[in-house]
Amino acid sequence: MRPSVGHAVTATEWISSTIRAAAIERKLEPGKALFHSGSKTVGLYEVLNGTVCLVRTDRSGRDAILQMASAGDTLAEASLFSSTYHCDAIAKTAATVRLYPKAVLLAELQRDPKIAQGFAAMLARQVMTLRTRLEQRNIHSARDRIRHFLAVNADPGGRTVSLSGTLKDIAAELGLTHEAFYRTLADMAADGEIERRRGMIRLKKSDL
Amino acid sequence: MRPSVGHAVTATEWISSTIRAAAIERKLEPGKALFHSGSKTVGLYEVLNGTVCLVRTDRSGRDAILQMASAGDTLAEASLFSSTYHCDAIAKTAATVRLYPKAVLLAELQRDPKIAQGFAAMLARQVMTLRTRLEQRNIHSARDRIRHFLAVNADPGGRTVSLSGTLKDIAAELGLTHEAFYRTLADMAADGEIERRRGMIRLKKSDL
DNA sequence: CGAGTGATTGACTTAGATCAATGACCGTGG
DNA sequence: CCACGGTCATTGATCTAAGTCAATCACTCG
Numbered sequence: 001m002r003p004s005v006g007h008a009v010t011a012t013e014w015i016s017s018t019i020r021a022a023a024i025e026r027k028l029e030p031g032k033a034l035f036h037s038g039s040k041t042v043g044l045y046e047v048l049n050g051t052v053c054l055v056r057t058d059r060s061g062r063d064a065i066l067q068m069a070s071a072g073d074t075l076a077e078a079s080l081f082s083s084t085y086h087c088d089a090i091a092k093t094a095a096t097v098r099l100y101p102k103a104v105l106l107a108e109l110q111r112d113p114k115i116a117q118g119f120a121a122m123l124a125r126q127v128m129t130l131r132t133r134l135e136q137r138n139i140h141s142a143r144d145r146i147r148h149f150l151a152v153n154a155d156p157g158g159r160t161v162s163l164s165g166t167l168k169d170i171a172a173e174l175g176l177t178h179e180a181f182y183r184t185l186a187d188m189a190a191d192g193e194i195e196r197r198r199g200m201i202r203l204k205k206s207d208l
Numbered sequence: 209m210r211p212s213v214g215h216a217v218t219a220t221e222w223i224s225s226t227i228r229a230a231a232i233e234r235k236l237e238p239g240k241a242l243f244h245s246g247s248k249t250v251g252l253y254e255v256l257n258g259t260v261c262l263v264r265t266d267r268s269g270r271d272a273i274l275q276m277a278s279a280g281d282t283l284a285e286a287s288l289f290s291s292t293y294h295c296d297a298i299a300k301t302a303a304t305v306r307l308y309p310k311a312v313l314l315a316e317l318q319r320d321p322k323i324a325q326g327f328a329a330m331l332a333r334q335v336m337t338l339r340t341r342l343e344q345r346n347i348h349s350a351r352d353r354i355r356h357f358l359a360v361n362a363d364p365g366g367r368t369v370s371l372s373g374t375l376k377d378i379a380a381e382l383g384l385t386h387e388a389f390y391r392t393l394a395d396m397a398a399d400g401e402i403e404r405r406r407g408m409i410r411l412k413k414s415d416l
Numbered sequence: 417c418g419a420g421t422g423a424t425t426g427a428c429t430t431a432g433a434t435c436a437a438t439g440a441c442c443g444t445g446g
Numbered sequence: 447c448c449a450c451g452g453t454c455a456t457t458g459a460t461c462t463a464a465g466t467c468a469a470t471c472a473c474t475c476g
Contacts, residue, residue, distance in 0.1 A: 123331035151272035
C-alpha cells in the first residue's frame with residue numbers, strides 16, 4: 001500500500017496553518033480502536049506511523065477490510081461529510097495518528113476557497129491514482145501487470161523508472177507475491193525488455 | 209467497472225444549475241480521441257453512454273490504460289486542477305460525453321462553498337469505494353473475494369445483497385472471469401453459505 | 417558477531433484462466 | 447406468431463501461471 005514511487009499522495013500539502021494548529025496527535029496500541037461504527041465523526045485522520053485498518057464487521061461476524069492505512073495515508077476522508085462512522089478503525093500495529101478536527105476543517109474549507117480547492121485537488125489526484133491502480137489489477141498476467149506499472153510510473157523523459165521502497169513493497173502494491181515479482185523481473189531482464197540498475201529500471205524498446 | 213450495487217457514485221448530485229446549464233454534450237465515434245496528452249484542459253467530462261478510456265502511451269509505444277469509463281463515470285477530474293492533460297482519452301466504442309467547462313466549474317466551486325463541499329464529498333466517497341475495491345483485489349481466493357464483496361455490499365439490516373446488473377458485470381468488477389464467479393457462487397450455495405434468489409443473495413451465517 | 421530482513425532461485429501444487437458446449441431468455445423482423 | 451440471432455447463465459475439461467514452501471546469500475544494525 002505504500003506509494004512506492006515519486007508522486008506520493010500525501011495529505012499534508014493543502015493543509016493551512018490554522019488546520020495544522022488544531023491537529024491533535026494520538027498514539028494507539030495494537031488492537032485498539034480509533035473509532036467505532038456508529039459513533040460520531042470527529043474529523044480526518046492522518047497516519048504518522050504504524051498501520052491502522054478500516055474494518056466493516058457485519059452481523060454475521062465476517063470482517064471485511066476496507067482500507068489498510070500506513071504512514072502518510074489519510075483515513076476516512078468521507079467521514080468528513082457524514083455524521084457517523086460506518087466502519088471501525090483498528091490499529092493493526094502500534095501506531096500514531098494525527099486528527100484534523102472536523103469542525104475546524106469544514107470551517108476552513110468554507111472560509112477559504114483556495115483551501116477547498118487544494119483539498120479537492122488532492123482528492124481528485126487520489127481518485128486518479130486509485131483508478132489507475134485498480135485498472136492495473138484487471139491485468140492478470142504478472143508480466144503485463146509489471147509492464148503497466150513501469151509504463152505508468154516511467155519518468156517522462158528517459159523511459160526509466162526509479163523505484164522507491166523495497167522490491168517487496170512494490171510487489172505488494174502490484175498485488176503479486178515477491179517471488180513472482182522477482183522472477184518476472186529476472187525474466188524480463190533476461191529477455192532484454194528491461195535493464196536493472198540499483199534502485200531503478202530502464203525500459204528498453206521491446207517491439208515495434 | 210459498472211457500479212453493480214445500490215450506492216452508485218454518480219457525478220451529478222452536486223452539480224448546480226449554473227454548471228448544468230453550461231454543460232456541452234459531444235458524440236464520439238469509436239476510436240476517436242476526446243483529448244490528447246499535452247493539450248489544454250477544458251473541463252470535466254461525464255460519460256453518458258459508451259466507453260471512453262484514458263490511456264497513457266509512453267514513448268516506447270506501450271499503452272497503459274489508466275481508466276475505462278462507462279456510462280455514469282466521470283473522467284479526468286484531476287485535470288480540473290492542472291493546465292494540460294497527461295494522458296489521452298479515446299472512445300473505445302461509440303460514446304457520448306458531457307463536458308462541464310473548467311472555468312464555470314472552478315468559478316462555481318469558488319463562489320459557493322456548498323457546491324465545493326458537495327464536490328469534495330463526492331470525491332471523498334469515490335476515494336473510499338475505490339480503496340475498498342482495491343483492498344478487495346488483494347484477496348487472492350475467489351471465494352474470499354466474493355465474501356468480501358458480499359460483506360461490503362450487504363444490506364445493513366437483513367444480511368442480504370441485492371445485485372444490480374448482470375452477474376457477468378459483477379464478475380468483472382470483482383476481477384474474476386464470469387466462469388470462476390458462477391462456479392464459486394454455485395459452490396457457496398451448495399455449501400449453504402449463501403442462498404440465491406432472483407437478483408439477490410442472502411447470506412447465511414456460516415461459522416461461529 | 418548473530419539476528420533480522422531483503423533478494424533470489426528451486427520444486428511443487430493448485431486455483432483460476434481458457435476453451436468449449438448447452439440451455440434459457442429475450443427482442444425483433446419477416 | 448415463430449424462427450433466429452444475441453447475450454446471459456451454467457457446467458465440463460484442460461492447462462498454466464502464479465501461489466506456497468523452502469533454502470541460500472548478501473547486507474545492515476546494534
